[in-house]
Amino acid sequence: MNYWRAVLLVAARDLKVELRSREQAVTLLFFALLVLVVFNFSFDFTVIDFVTLGSGVLWVAFIFSGVLAISRSFQLEREQDRIQGILLAPIDRSAFYLGKVAATVLFMAAVEAIVVPVSVVMFNFRFSGRIALVVLELVLNTVGFAAVGTLFAAMTTRTRRGELLLPLLLFPAAVPVALAAVKTTTHLLAGRPFERYASWVALSAAYDLIFLAASVLLFDYVLED
Amino acid sequence: MIAESGPAVPAIEATGLGKRYGPVVAVESLDLRVTPGESVALFGPNGAGKSTLLQLCATLIRPTAGRLCLFGTNASSSDASALRRRIGFLSHQTFLYEHLTGLENLLFYARLYALPDPVSAALESIRAARLEHRRDDRVGSYSRGMQQRLAIARALMHRPDLLLLDEPFTGLDRPSHARLEATLEEERGAGRTCILATHDLGQGLRAADRVLVLADGRLLLDRAARGLDQGFLEALMTANSASGRAAS
Amino acid sequence: MAGQPSGSGWMDTTERALDLLVALLVPVCLYTIFQVVPTEEKMGVVQRIFYFHVPSAFAGFLGVVLCAVCSALYLWTRDRRFDRVAHASAELGVVFFTIVLLTGPIWARPVWGVWWTGEVRLTSTLVLWLMYAGYLILRQSAENPEQAARWAGVLGIVGALDLPIIYKSVEWWRGLHPKVLRVSGGQGLDPAMGKAFGLCVFTFVLFFTALLIKRCRVARLEDQVAELTHRVARRSVHTEPA
Numbered sequence: 001m002n003y004w005r006a007v008l009l010v011a012a013r014d015l016k017v018e019l020r021s022r023e024q025a026v027t028l029l030f031f032a033l034l035v036l037v038v039f040n041f042s043f044d045f046t047v048i049d050f051v052t053l054g055s056g057v058l059w060v061a062f063i064f065s066g067v068l069a070i071s072r073s074f075q076l077e078r079e080q081d082r083i084q085g086i087l088l089a090p091i092d093r094s095a096f097y098l099g100k101v102a103a104t105v106l107f108m109a110a111v112e113a114i115v116v117p118v119s120v121v122m123f124n125f126r127f128s129g130r131i132a133l134v135v136l137e138l139v140l141n142t143v144g145f146a147a148v149g150t151l152f153a154a155m156t157t158r159t160r161r162g163e164l165l166l167p168l169l170l171f172p173a174a175v176p177v178a179l180a181a182v183k184t185t186t187h188l189l190a191g192r193p194f195e196r197y198a199s200w201v202a203l204s205a206a207y208d209l210i211f212l213a214a215s216v217l218l219f220d221y222v223l224e225d
Numbered sequence: 226m227i228a229e230s231g232p233a234v235p236a237i238e239a240t241g242l243g244k245r246y247g248p249v250v251a252v253e254s255l256d257l258r259v260t261p262g263e264s265v266a267l268f269g270p271n272g273a274g275k276s277t278l279l280q281l282c283a284t285l286i287r288p289t290a291g292r293l294c295l296f297g298t299n300a301s302s303s304d305a306s307a308l309r310r311r312i313g314f315l316s317h318q319t320f321l322y323e324h325l326t327g328l329e330n331l332l333f334y335a336r337l338y339a340l341p342d343p344v345s346a347a348l349e350s351i352r353a354a355r356l357e358h359r360r361d362d363r364v365g366s367y368s369r370g371m372q373q374r375l376a377i378a379r380a381l382m383h384r385p386d387l388l389l390l391d392e393p394f395t396g397l398d399r400p401s402h403a404r405l406e407a408t409l410e411e412e413r414g415a416g417r418t419c420i421l422a423t424h425d426l427g428q429g430l431r432a433a434d435r436v437l438v439l440a441d442g443r444l445l446l447d448r449a450a451r452g453l454d455q456g457f458l459e460a461l462m463t464a465n466s467a468s469g470r471a472a473s
Numbered sequence: 474m475a476g477q478p479s480g481s482g483w484m485d486t487t488e489r490a491l492d493l494l495v496a497l498l499v500p501v502c503l504y505t506i507f508q509v510v511p512t513e514e515k516m517g518v519v520q521r522i523f524y525f526h527v528p529s530a531f532a533g534f535l536g537v538v539l540c541a542v543c544s545a546l547y548l549w550t551r552d553r554r555f556d557r558v559a560h561a562s563a564e565l566g567v568v569f570f571t572i573v574l575l576t577g578p579i580w581a582r583p584v585w586g587v588w589w590t591g592e593v594r595l596t597s598t599l600v601l602w603l604m605y606a607g608y609l610i611l612r613q614s615a616e617n618p619e620q621a622a623r624w625a626g627v628l629g630i631v632g633a634l635d636l637p638i639i640y641k642s643v644e645w646w647r648g649l650h651p652k653v654l655r656v657s658g659g660q661g662l663d664p665a666m667g668k669a670f671g672l673c674v675f676t677f678v679l680f681f682t683a684l685l686i687k688r689c690r691v692a693r694l695e696d697q698v699a700e701l702t703h704r705v706a707r708r709s710v711h712t713e714p715a
Binding site: 148151152155156158159160161162165168169171172173175176179180183199200203206207210211214218221222224 | 548600601603604606607608610611614615616623624626627628630631632634635638639641642643645646
Binding site for chain 3: 245
């Protein structure tokens with residue numbers, strides 16, 4: 001079976017089940033919005049500039065709901081050890097991995113697409129920059145986060161302390177993309193020229209490539225048992 | 226009597242096969258040869274290694290010792306993924322997604338196995354499972370018996386040459402039980418290689434040409450089913466279960 | 474029999490020699506740090522922590538790199554010995570990083586007035602410490618030792634790949650702030666200090682190695698005990714076999 005078709009198949013199934021059950025997607029969204037609300041109460045944004053803090057607020061929301069999204073993606077397989085059904089199939093294990101990453105990125109992107117406009121409204125922010133760059137930056141950093149998170153989640157969701165273990169492993173490992181994300185978003189919100197944050201964008205892209213490649217090669221070892 | 230003729234390539238060939246999880250030994254020094262078309266019953270007390278052996282043959286897990294070849298290909302090689310096209314696995318777990326409909330579940334697996342016409346294959350399978358009237362209902366709403374029927378359809382849809390069954394009768398009511406037995410008879414008649422792990426000695430003896438008994442990860446017995454006495458098997462199992470060993 | 478160094482004769486001798494060397498060097502080192510080396514003019518006595526802080530960082534990094542290499546080798550060969558070394562290296566890495574993270578603030582507070590300087594190396598060390606603490610917890614949480622070894626192997630490699638990227642990203646992050654301290658023993662370091670520093674690094678690395686060898690031996694014995702226990706259990710009564 002064609003490798004990329006397998007990836008699409010796994011991703012599509014994830015999406016379909018999620019849309020059908022609607023359990024997790026809604027929780028993700030409301031969790032992210034809740035984070036925004038908490039920050040809105042915590043700081044006086046009439047005094048503090050959204051440009052200064054906004055990036056941090058947004059990425060806290062995305063990272064925490066991201067961890068939920070990633071563990072959700074493996075909860076699906078846990079019941080009845082459904083993952084075995086996939087493992088029995090004549091597809092590459094790494095195709096399964098990429099399919100999962102793709103589905104997770106789509107979920108996180110959906111949350112981001114709603115949360116960003118909501119934050120603009122909630123914090124009375126005037127955005128003058130280029131939307132395309134915002135989208136690029138969101139996608140790059142989300143992919144990096146999801147890539148490493150999915151690799152780790154494949155291990156942690158099978159342990160007793162899985163829910164605690166996933167953030168414990170993921171947060172340090174994702175420090176580079178977290179830093180890149182916050183820095184880039186700050187520059188974007190402030191409307192600064194691309195040269196100021198081009199190196200951060202390059203870092204995100206490099207991180208994505210390195211860890212997607214590494215995970216594709218290493219995923220077999222995680223599942224093989 | 227096993228036929229002399231038949232293809233030279235064995236369906237399963239295990240040499241010194243072993244699987245251990247750290248200090249725990251699940252399967253040890255197993256030598257086995259199964260010719261295509263054979264029907265094998267796998268008996269053994271709990272913890273004997275039956276599930277492990279079946280999972281090894283399904284390439285779900287990798288051996289830690291020895292060699293395992295399926296249809297002539299090494300199960301640990303990178304070609305193993307293509308091998309899985311020819312393997313069907315059924316346990317008491319259904320591998321079905323509750324939120325998807327019966328048809329959607331089969332369609333997913335049909336596509337996963339790259340069947341030439343996934344839609345008609347799925348439709349055909351659901352018809353054969355006599356679940357056509359419920360095909361657009363979520364699997365979560367099916368009864369256990371219906372779920373198992375669908376699971377069987379899923380396992381057989383890609384017409385595997387090797388069928389591995391890990392106590393699939395667990396929790397089935399009478400009619401579903403009978404139906405599964407009938408399906409297995411059909412598959413056997415169609416020349417598929419079947420390995421059935423079961424606690425039901427009588428059923429195993431009826432369904433198989435050959436009997437394997439595992440205990441403590443080792444092969445105790447490997448004989449033709451014909452002429453094998455059920456009572457003898459029962460005694461063998463008791464002697465090798467945990468409590469039996471303490472007594473001896 | 475248990476607890477004795479096993480293996481061939483020359484390994485025994487090497488281990489004993491190493492132990493002896495470390496036992497000699499540590500007091501020499503301590504003496505050097507506290508008596509021989511001149512007091513640094515600006516920072517005073519506290520500066521002597523430098524001789525613990527930086528060599529510990531060296532040892533910690535050695536642990537991380539060794540863990541990564543052995544993780545890759547384990548995944549390739551499935552030889553348990555590599556896994557034991559990887560595990561022990563990670564443990565020692567965490568220990569030495571703990572020393573770095575404790576001595577850092579102790580040094581910074583009297584000298585610069587702040588507990589945490591946000592300095593690049595210290596921050597990166599904190600991130601690595603968290604990651605390898607996670608590595609140890611993951612190993613513990615696996616279902617069986619074989620799975621633990623495999624997963625740890627993957628994590629060890631990912632950790633090593635991440636190391637330079639983490640460092641770079643923290644460096645860029647802190648880039649706007651003036652460097653609060655220059656830790657490297659570059660120009661301006663008294664030659665006596667330089668020699669003492671070299672001695673300390675050497676001692677710490679040897680100490681690391683000695684501990685590593687012992688920890689690996691303990692791990693091997695643990696494995697043997699587990700295997701024997703299991704073999705005995707298979708022969709006797711047990712309520713419900715695994």
